[in-house]
Amino acid sequence: MDSSRPLDALNNSRGKRVIVDLKNGWRFVGKLHAFDIHINTVLEEAEEYEPKNKTVITQVDEKTSEQVVLGDKELKRKLGTVFIRGDTITNISVQ
């Protein structure tokens, strides 16, 4: 990516495998086939990953404390081609 506009930079990732993170914590990984100005995005050979929340419980002195952490994402579905609506996307990076 070497251009000064965000969509030009995104265009340099066409044909590469990218990671698409969604607002709801889900993730798609696949080959970047197409996108438009709304960031509507089409991936090929896509995989869908599900977020896992974990509650870690620790104990300091005699007090119990809970800490919510986001665990690793788990492969949920293998999809062929997937159309992702742009307004659900948080960020896109090359894998």
Added chain:
Amino acid sequence: MDSSRPLDALNNSRGKRVIVDLKNGWRFVGKLHAFDIHINTVLEEAEEYEPKNKTVITQVDEKTSEQVVLGDKELKRKLGTVFIRGDTITNISVQ
């Protein structure tokens, strides 16, 4: 799908059975009949699937830990034709 714009790619799925995932976790499966630039979508012979959340409780050492996982989706209703408002859609993939 072989075109460089997302809606062209989506157009290649017309007449095929597609999976439409919504922001609230619900899912529609049906034959893709129509869509527009807002991704307003019409499915025929549609089925509606409800998300199920499960809380899995494990115990490590003497501490109890809860993990929220999204269970399988369950068939809720068989619909004929359904109009889905575009802004509720997360992603669309061929079944």
Added chain:
Amino acid sequence: MDSSRPLDALNNSRGKRVIVDLKNGWRFVGKLHAFDIHINTVLEEAEEYEPKNKTVITQVDEKTSEQVVLGDKELKRKLGTVFIRGDTITNISVQ
């Protein structure tokens, strides 16, 4: 519905009783009188249904597990004519 644009397809449901599901889980059922490009919708002889959440508690091995399920919707109000703002609508289907 036999046209290739979503609003044309929706237009074929005018005068029929339709189910309108909202983002907050509520549902309106009534005769489709009018809609516009924002999917602002007017139903006649409308009924309003309230969502019910239930928590089902099961026990596996000595562990208690909770599962939140969406129960059946319950008739809340009988309305004459209702105007529904389009951006609150998830999907519309013929009853």
Added chain:
Amino acid sequence: MDSSRPLDALNNSRGKRVIVDLKNGWRFVGKLHAFDIHINTVLEEAEEYEPKNKTVITQVDEKTSEQVVLGDKELKRKLGTVFIRGDTITNISVQ
């Protein structure tokens, strides 16, 4: 209401007492004085109703089950004239 566009239908309710339900569960009841294409709405002689959530606890076999239900709305404030921003509105019906 006898016209084919939603705002025309809404226009037929001018001067009548209407119920305006908001996305956050609150409700306004008053005489419909004015609205625009964003559904920004002005009511006169308005009353504001607050939603009440109740948790009903039942017991099946030896398991306790909680069910959240939306109780009746309660009159909170008597207002003269109120301006309601359109994007907070779910639906409007004649009282």
Added chain:
Amino acid sequence: MDSSRPLDALNNSRGKRVIVDLKNGWRFVGKLHAFDIHINTVLEEAEEYEPKNKTVITQVDEKTSEQVVLGDKELKRKLGTVFIRGDTITNISVQ
């Protein structure tokens, strides 16, 4: 307020003390100085009120039931002039 468009009606409240309720439950009270078509609003001699949630616990037969009620709002800050972004506003009424 005697005009048929919502913003004209709102204009009639200029210079009067108004109550501005926000989507997050907060409230501003002050003299209405200015607003625009987005309902961006400027109040003078403004006061900010914080919402208080209370959980009322009652007991019927031998079952405990919780009811969440919104308590009275409490004065949090006295501000001079405040600019409120229109899309955070639920409703505006004369005090």
Added chain:
Amino acid sequence: MDSSRPLDALNNSRGKRVIVDLKNGWRFVGKLHAFDIHINTVLEEAEEYEPKNKTVITQVDEKTSEQVVLGDKELKRKLGTVFIRGDTITNISVQ
């Protein structure tokens, strides 16, 4: 602030230290350097404050009642210049 349009009124605060409250409860305090019609805002010599929620537990008769209150905000970071996206802002007031 003495002009009849909200952005003119906001313009009168340029160069003064302002408090910018965000939808997520965070707060920025700094010198108002620039803003545009989307209320995208740039502050200089900015400080970031984190919201603190507290749960106050009281006991009436033999019933326990919880009340969630928003505690004082705490200084989290000292920033030089910060760009704040307009749609995250709730309100802006002179310090």
Added chain:
Amino acid sequence: MDSSRPLDALNNSRGKRVIVDLKNGWRFVGKLHAFDIHINTVLEEAEEYEPKNKTVITQVDEKTSEQVVLGDKELKRKLGTVFIRGDTITNISVQ
């Protein structure tokens, strides 16, 4: 940053390492390569930080009180170049 429009001010940070905070509490740190009027942003040599929530439990008299605090953010992933959709961004500051 010395210009009177927010995007000009942001432009002065091009090529510098910036902190980008998102609405969901996540944070990206990297070299500001590009942005547009929607604040779609491209960072190079980017790092992704995950928010950690902690529940601190204190005891006053014989009452237990919980306080939710946002702990330090933890490095989650090292990314090369990342495209961030503008509408997920809360604020951008120079590191």
